[in-house]
Amino acid sequence: MLRERIKRKAHEVVYSTGTRDPIKICEAKNIPVYYDDLGKQIMAYHTVIKRIPAIVLSTRNSEFENNYSCGHELGHHFCRHKGNTEHLDRKNLRFSSIGDEAEANEFMVDLMLDGVNKHDFETKEQLLKACGIPLWAEKYVEL
Template sequence: MRTADWIKKKAHEVVYNAGTNNPMKICEENGIYVCHQNLGRAFLGHYTNIKRIPLITLSAQNNEFEDNYACGHELGHHYCHHGNNTEWLSRNNLKFNTIGSEYEANLFMVNIMLEGVDVSEFETKEQLLKACGIPLWAERYVEL
């Protein structure tokens, strides 16, 4: 199975089991701790495990929109089993990746946020992204 297909299937499973496609609520439903720390303005979030307990750290400087997609991205690291050696999601690395753990985390984020959404209801990709809380930099991960 292609990586992209596996991630889409996993995202569907996670949303179905949690009963929501909201990244923060998915964390709540699955015992994934989320905390806010002063990471500075450059960093949006990070994922790690502490003694096998998953932890997502979001920047206290994020707005609600940034928290939502950063949490979805960090959930991607968790569910794609990337371990503790993932990059920090920073404002400087918000770009389209074609391989690696950042590609997988971004693809997972987009797939959970689109789960259950009828894309045919939107006239443009930009309308879809805005309605689903997906940042414009992630548009290339969306397949219509």
């Protein structure tokens, strides 16, 4: 999916739900969110069972981690990635320029920045912190 299409889709989701909060978006879009102990490495995953999408977040995550992990998994959902169990792993929290993980990260950032005036912030770090975006995702932010 092209970056502009991802940005447009993220905007459509925010506009239709009235929020940039990934957990509230799941609620508005009737995407169940479950919590489970996923071990030390897996932070979250998106799956589809009998055509019903669901997101599972780790009980070992902080609230901050669950928020952006949910945004990432929504990226897999709205970008219509074909894998049945896409997951965010602590080992793959890094910039990726191609593939499904890159698209999910781009969606997460675009979703959480939609409608935010980036010029209201002196640094990119301040912008990321204010919007709940992890520092490892800074390369996905277009200024």
